[in-house]
Amino acid sequence: MSEFEPNSWTIRRPGAAVELVLSQEEVLTAEFGPSVVAGWSLDTSKIEPDDEVPEEIVKRARVIVIEVRPDRPASLARLVRLHVENPSVAVIAAVRNPTVPTMQALLRAGIKDVIALPLVRNDLETVLERMREEIERGLAQATPTGKVVSIIKSVGGVGATALLTQAAALYAQREADRGFKVCLFDLDLQGGNAATHLGISPNLTVSELLDAGKRLDPAVLASVAAEHESGLRVVAAPADLMPTDTVGVDQICDIIHLATAEYRTVFLDLPSDWTNWSLSLVAQSDVVFLIVELSIASLRQAQRQLALLVKLGVAADKIQVVVNRVEKKLFQQINLKDASETIGRQIGLSVTNDFSLMNTALNRGVMIGDIKSKSAVSRDLNKLLDAIDMLLERG
Ligand SMILES: Nc1ncnc2c1ncn2[C@@H]1O[C@H](COP(=O)(O)OP(=O)(O)O)[C@@H](O)[C@H]1O
Ligand SMILES: [Mg+2]
Structure with a gap:
């Protein structure tokens, strides 16, 4: 099997409610551990901060943890659009060394949850735990048994x-x-x-x-x-x-x-x-x-x-x-x-x-x-x- 390094990719998991959208750099430095956090499985996508999030990812998400790069305005615009256009999806901004102006911009955009990059399992657990009820509502669909x-x-x-x-x-x-x-x-x-x-x-x-x-x-x-x-x-x-x-x-x-x-x-x-x-x-x-x-x-x-x-x-x-x-x-x-x-x-x-x-x-x-x-x-x-x-x- 050859090396696997395409531009962007997604690892889907059964019944995943949480979508992680991170750049190559953040995927590599994240401390993922097992793919289930706080009882929910996660999909992971490698998508660069300037690139759009494919619609199918947004469609199935209950929660999206998405990278924002203060030095890339397109990444903030992407986040805001996601939040405005998908009121039923909880959007969490993932930011490295967030500065006061960045935090203010996020708050103005209505983003309440921010998580620090590089992503650490414990932080993710804490945030998701807080959203437990919201996520569980979306998981009510029938799950196959095979x-x-x-x-x-x-x-x-x-x-x-x-x-x-x-x-x-x-x-x-x-x-x-x-x-x-x-x-x-x-x-x-x-x-x-x-x-x-x-x-x-x-x-x-x-x-x-x-x-x-x-x-x-x-x-x-x-x-x-x-x-x-x-x-x-x-x-x-x-x-x-x-x-x-x-x-x-x-x-x-x-x-x-x-x-x-x-x-x-x-x-x-x-x-x-x-x-x-x-x-x-x-x-x-x-x-x-x-x-x-x-x-x-x-x-x-x-x-x-x-x-x-x-x-x-x-x-x-x-x-x-x-x-x-x-x-x-x-x-x-x-x-x-x-x-x-x-x-x-x-x-x-x-x-x-x-x-x-x-x-x-x-x-x-x-x-x-x-x-x-x-x-x-x-x-x-x-x-x-x-x-x-x-x-x-x-x-
Ligand atoms: N246990 C075995 N002992 C001997 N030959 C085997 C054994 N298992 C598979 N082979 C042979 O190996 C060859 C390749 O098998 P194949 O299943 O097509 O490989 P793969 O799917 O891994 O590419 C076949 O000719 C098959 O007969
Ligand atoms: Mg074969």
């Missing part, structure tokens, strides 16, 4: 899709016995092959959902989600290559939001390059599996991915590292213990290397249990499913 499990990879080719398709199909069988449905979204818009690996070729794909816009509803979703023999619903990647950066964050978050109302578990296969929307989806996920291999390049890249996600406020304990293609040899160049040391966290999950079994399954589009009833890979996959149950507090 959980999101994302699969990301250190580098392409580590077997993320292979593990995901097999695990999701097995998990769908497990969930069917409990009376629930599972759906897999192949959001690898440029190289997605999850449907092929499951031996199905749906006519409709995720691009129909992206095109649906306002028509998006449970019926449209159901028509696109093809049913695999395991019971797993599969939303396939587009048939034609699709530029990943043309997808809007809200557009895709709305689709996944709808899916969590329809299915108890939603698996996401994500592209290997970070985009605005893929980071938001990871931030919204309940569990994130980071698939790695026992190579220096893969582990090094995994370490970078983890650092980026944690820096962006994704809770570290949601991310589970899975080592794929582990050789059961006594003397390995790199073993699981070396791997945990390299990436600086414990690795509880691994999957045995078995190229002929895995490749036969994927090429034929069948589940590995149909090829070989007992295998080390099946056993490992079942441990992965147990981990999902444990992390989602099910079973």
Whole structure:
């Protein structure tokens, strides 16, 4: 995955009521910690002080904490406009070393709450606590019950899709016995092959959902989600290559939001390059599996991915590292213990290397249990499913 440094970005979180709008500099110096403050989750957007705040952010906000730079008049004008045009949104000015004239200008504009930059968690907590009632009023909307499990990879080719398709199909069988449905979204818009690996070729794909816009509803979703023999619903990647950066964050978050109302578990296969929307989806996920291999390049890249996600406020304990293609040899160049040391966290999950079994399954589009009833890979996959149950507090 490449470095992620576009001009502006937003990390969306489920049911977030508080929107943080900060410049690059303030994002970097803020002390975010976990993405939930005073019981509410926050969306974070990196937007420069002279730039407008996109309408979709304003639309969903209950509270906006927005940076004001005394040396940039446009930033004060932006704040005032926001406040005047959106009476139902509480606007909090975030200012570095506020001077008396700045404070006076804010008060004249009707801004009652000011918070000091660099942003410190405690200050934010205090301000939000004061607004508790106001925020809670906006959170009364129904919240879906389904959980999101994302699969990301250190580098392409580590077997993320292979593990995901097999695990999701097995998990769908497990969930069917409990009376629930599972759906897999192949959001690898440029190289997605999850449907092929499951031996199905749906006519409709995720691009129909992206095109649906306002028509998006449970019926449209159901028509696109093809049913695999395991019971797993599969939303396939587009048939034609699709530029990943043309997808809007809200557009895709709305689709996944709808899916969590329809299915108890939603698996996401994500592209290997970070985009605005893929980071938001990871931030919204309940569990994130980071698939790695026992190579220096893969582990090094995994370490970078983890650092980026944690820096962006994704809770570290949601991310589970899975080592794929582990050789059961006594003397390995790199073993699981070396791997945990390299990436600086414990690795509880691994999957045995078995190229002929895995490749036969994927090429034929069948589940590995149909090829070989007992295998080390099946056993490992079942441990992965147990981990999902444990992390989602099910079973
Ligand atoms: N446990 C495994 N043992 C052996 N080969 C594997 C294993 N998991 C995946 N592979 C192989 O790795 C290759 C790449 O897998 P794929 O899932 O497409 O990668 P990714 O989605 O991470 O880019 C496939 O040929 C697949 O058969
Ligand atoms: Mg893949």
